[in-house]
Amino acid sequence: MVSFESDYTQGAHPRILERFVETNLIPQPGYGFDEYTASAREKIRLAALKPDADVEFIVGGTQTNMVVISTLLKDYEAVIAAKTGHISLHEAGAIEYSGHKVIELPCKDGKLSSKTVREYLADFFADGSHEHMAIPGMVYVSYPTEYGTLYSKAELVALKAVCREYNIPLFVDGARLGYGLASKACDLTLKEFADIVDVFYIGGTKVGALCGEAIVFSNLKKPEHFLTSIKRRGALVAKGRLLGLQFDTLFSDNLYFEISKHAIVMAEKVKDIMAKHGVKFYIDSPTNQQFVVLDNSVLEKLKQKLRFEIWEKADEKHTVVRFATSWATTDEDLIVLDEALSACL
């Protein structure tokens, strides 16, 4: 059955599998000391125009968030996030497992405003006496957000300005970074993005890889003995080539950006199809995740024809559902969608 359930329903971009086959029997050192990882690092530095950036690879997103946040925060610090942020809601308490609090601030359309963050920090540090509270030590945002929305360049710059003012890093969860950068609504290049934020990760799992996220320390150094910290969190893979080779491939011949662009083109078509059928949008998303509101009876019928993700109850009779496109979405998939909507509405 055709699936718009998520952007991780299919395997890897075929070029990645080809490279697996080509390199399979070449012996390489383990734990990220292989030549593909070295090459991937270089290509990412080049793509972000950050020749000195530390770049490290981790298997999954929650793991990456936990590793980055818990190694950068000091013992007594907590991380600020949007109330709907991935670390706030959907990581089963992984940040807390690492011993740190997530300070959840109000947000709009998944976005945390610099105003909200500044007010929180100003209040917190106003009189220097909040020693009985977890001390804010980082700001975490997602780009795109969990609702598919994007921060403008001005918004990111403003967030970074607050962070700089309070001397704490700005960390961006880029699980779907490619889809953000490829959006028509995006007013940033990867280089500009890397210049603004302190540390971010480039999502692989949702953008063409079987697994893997690339952490880029664009404006601060990676923590000392980072490999040991990764290891003790169970996050070090023996065959580092698995991650290195995938990112080496994604960052060759502009592949990462091209397949991201494809997903966005497909998402625009999904929007058009939805609009044509009069489906109501829950939020205006310029990226690969589209959130729409379906009548529950329509939803039941549609479930028989294709896969999508139930997001949340809208009201007694309606449900918010998510349709995601990816590097693997095809025009045939869109035809199925169009026909299914015709049949159910």
Place this chain on the structure above:
Amino acid sequence: MVSFESDYTQGAHPRILERFVETNLIPQPGYGFDEYTASAREKIRLAALKPDADVEFIVGGTQTNMVVISTLLKDYEAVIAAKTGHISLHEAGAIEYSGHKVIELPCKDGKLSSKTVREYLADFFADGSHEHMAIPGMVYVSYPTEYGTLYSKAELVALKAVCREYNIPLFVDGARLGYGLASKACDLTLKEFADIVDVFYIGGTKVGALCGEAIVFSNLKKPEHFLTSIKRRGALVAKGRLLGLQFDTLFSDNLYFEISKHAIVMAEKVKDIMAKHGVKFYIDSPTNQQFVVLDNSVLEKLKQKLRFEIWEKADEKHTVVRFATSWATTDEDLIVLDEALSACL
């Protein structure tokens, strides 16, 4: 350069890569709810003749140890391990990161004897008053051990008897389980093994997979809400198909056992070559890891010709080194080894 450095220097068994290619574009649900994972579970249950066993897949070995140990132990419990056990030495304190102590007991050739464990437990629980000490709540052993040695069936049964006496589980780290079961010295079938121990994992990373370990709860149920516990430790992969498909392949057509057997045949040949050249064995290992003692000057010369692993200093003039074979070792590799030894000795 030919490498005997470890059993994770190469990619995956070619059959795995073929399956990746064949299934790549078939949409599947995430997080282990895909059909390959379901099939892999069934095949592993069948191979172990444990039709009701819970089977779960995790990316790496340290992660698996940490997940299993920290979810099975109660708050106040610690895990008993050999002083040279993987969790004692080479996981950078991952068990401690999860909040639990590793009680390191003396061992011989990497093996923990039931006598040592029984004495420890008997002393500990003798007068019921050790409330100021971490309470032993599990026994951890590796099969094969970190030195390539194997427990006999009688030794495993004896360890399990102690565990049963004190009502604590016996957990076996099977990072190289295939190589253990394929050894001529092994007097156990997988079924017998699964009958004796409470929970174990079947290593994939070192036995033909790109990554992945299969936890088998053969004599106890998996912890409640295990998926959530895995998630919060950052150990849940979005594309569960990555793990499921690999194990589905390894447990089809006896592949796991055949490639393990191949590595053992190669290891026996390595032993013969070493013996022919008069190289001194550090330990008598019946599995795929061979530990030998080299004169430091020989070592330096040999390093120019092939890759192997420096293990530890033997004395001022000698070093213990490891030669590992794997599913990927070829007869050509052995010729290179033979010639290299001829040239250097």
Place this chain on the structure above:
Amino acid sequence: MVSFESDYTQGAHPRILERFVETNLIPQPGYGFDEYTASAREKIRLAALKPDADVEFIVGGTQTNMVVISTLLKDYEAVIAAKTGHISLHEAGAIEYSGHKVIELPCKDGKLSSKTVREYLADFFADGSHEHMAIPGMVYVSYPTEYGTLYSKAELVALKAVCREYNIPLFVDGARLGYGLASKACDLTLKEFADIVDVFYIGGTKVGALCGEAIVFSNLKKPEHFLTSIKRRGALVAKGRLLGLQFDTLFSDNLYFEISKHAIVMAEKVKDIMAKHGVKFYIDSPTNQQFVVLDNSVLEKLKQKLRFEIWEKADEKHTVVRFATSWATTDEDLIVLDEALSACL
């Protein structure tokens, strides 16, 4: 200078010090196995009419919350609390330090309504699919709350009903329990209170002791090997007599209730004095903490005459401040307050 800063500005009720002197040289076993602790346990069971309750003593409130919550929650569980709850805000992330998330729900006047909790739990468990979220495993409320307010018996019963429905315990932070039970607004006896909730603690530090909180497991058993769990959190005192003797004294001759009553009588007088001077109340508190709104210029003058606690900014020109009474507040203190207000307003 006279202080209304908090209810922990003075030492211990004089009767406690007398008992220290009387018993000082009598040898007693350590770690809570002394006879005073045994006697205190019995007296508390008697006061709560819970003859079988487990009763344990801990030095401080944050420590007690952390010990109780982290030993009762399962690995994958989180605790629900009011957004203004002590564990949410003022314990520097101690619950998170223990690895668990605090799910902060909206509240009013410091109180969490059963409706809010029921809606959250109903949504959470609606479709059984929230495996990527921390699973709610306990409800925490404070009695009195951090704003001095009280749950009515009906409100507590309703909270407990939700907890029972979802099979999770209701834990009450009673750092100021005495002041709550002694309030004119309280419609509960200690016995009724203990019947409703599952586990609670009776605050000593703020109600006449030098330190110490008594955990009462009124409707569930204490966790297995609780002493070991307390020890590993650094919360076990060698001279358990220090805690036992204080609670033994507080629960002799109705002392705990009498000194609590005294604080409430004093708080009522504080309210009258405030009202007489036209001071605006921030919240209507029936217990020993009174929150009022002061003009910043008045505040500055008043600070020269007595001590009180700055709570939070009300607006640019006004500040919320707290005046707390305790077992140690005297009529002379009230005269000073009255005169100070006369002079400053």
Place this chain on the structure above:
Amino acid sequence: MVSFESDYTQGAHPRILERFVETNLIPQPGYGFDEYTASAREKIRLAALKPDADVEFIVGGTQTNMVVISTLLKDYEAVIAAKTGHISLHEAGAIEYSGHKVIELPCKDGKLSSKTVREYLADFFADGSHEHMAIPGMVYVSYPTEYGTLYSKAELVALKAVCREYNIPLFVDGARLGYGLASKACDLTLKEFADIVDVFYIGGTKVGALCGEAIVFSNLKKPEHFLTSIKRRGALVAKGRLLGLQFDTLFSDNLYFEISKHAIVMAEKVKDIMAKHGVKFYIDSPTNQQFVVLDNSVLEKLKQKLRFEIWEKADEKHTVVRFATSWATTDEDLIVLDEALSACL
């Protein structure tokens, strides 16, 4: 019954109780901002001739070890300790609860030699490649040790030299520091001691206080936001005066040293009495803990006459037991001991 069970069987030195009574109703700020704590800090700095040392007070020993070690270690670091060290054995895994490994090294009579530590560190850092192991980041020793023995000045200096060489701090658990410094075998003043080690604590609980340990950062600064780190570990007491006043008293008029001396004089007499009766010493301890080997039948009879601590089984027929003296031991206690031994041997 007369007790030699431990040095924490009785209350506090009477002078402490007098001071409690004298100061009881004087209002003081909480959390260690009271004047007694300030005064105690100054007196300790003076006693150690360390005018700039940070001094902080914590309730108990395990808690102090956990707070100091887990705030000073970096994420990836572990602490080195003697196999028989308090943190290795008798703190129920508190260091591991904080996420860090205790590297247990062989020791003699409870003492860790600089040779053992140097060899471990030299091996560890020999080739800079131990990134898969917890990295040693501190050395912990007890003075006196858990067996009552003492490091000589030369031995401590040698330990510190190794630490300096590897740039890691030397932390000394001084739960019984007074008894160590008062021993005839001690060749160190408190000042010399404070000069050598980096951070240590002065035990109060076992040396005349009801509770309390004073951490002295003699050669490094306390961690940033230490109060917040203490708070989140549940180790901050609201009525800091409880700790401050006790140490202020102990460090007035040489009291700490005098009562320590008294315990040593009593211990010497205990040794004489034991020797007179031909009791066999398990270890030659120059401090307040005496370990002797008793025939089990003698032990049973002696238990009827006085209290002491069963330490461990010596062999089938003999048991190691501990007799501890303290500031509170009297000549009458010694007479009871002498008579009891006469009657039982």
